Amino acid sequence: MTPISTRGTLAELGSVGWYATLIPVAFPIGANTSFARAVVAAQRAYESGLRLTTVSFHRVLELVPDDAGISVRSGWSNPMLSYVDAREFAGSEFFDVARGGVYANRAAAEEVLMWINRFPTATSLSVIYPDTPVAHDSVDRYVNALRSVFLEVVNGAP
Incomplete structure (x- = not known):
């Protein structure tokens, strides 16, 4: 997960405070993956994650199917x-x-x-x-x- 700015309006651009959400940046890395390949994969994953900028991370977790193998305890932090x-x-x-x-x-x-x-x-x-x-x-x-x-x-x- 990485934070991303959600500022979009002129009023938001001129105000003080955090306008941010978390987006996923997930990509596979093998034992022999070069740094150059990892950077390209990370950039693609980041760009893909940008599509979720307007979606609350907590909402995503609510929608994860029970059989997905993802469990989050109450009070979790990232x-x-x-x-x-x-x-x-x-x-x-x-x-x-x-x-x-x-x-x-x-x-x-x-x-x-x-x-x-x-x-x-x-x-x-x-x-x-x-x-x-x-x-x-x-x-x-x-x-x-x-x-x-x-x-x-x-x-x-x-």
């Missing part, structure tokens, strides 16, 4: 991963000089929230998660796997 390419921001070439960045508040930590921010000279990862042994272990494993993928891409993995 981890959030946000990616911002700040290299496109006006004045981004001055981020290092001004020690600028993209910041978020601590928010509630009963969920896992992640931000990947790409700047002209660095990429940062921020994670908020519950202070439990299971969460610490899970987030450590995820961050290490993500770091490994990033290093493969940086080092020119196919």
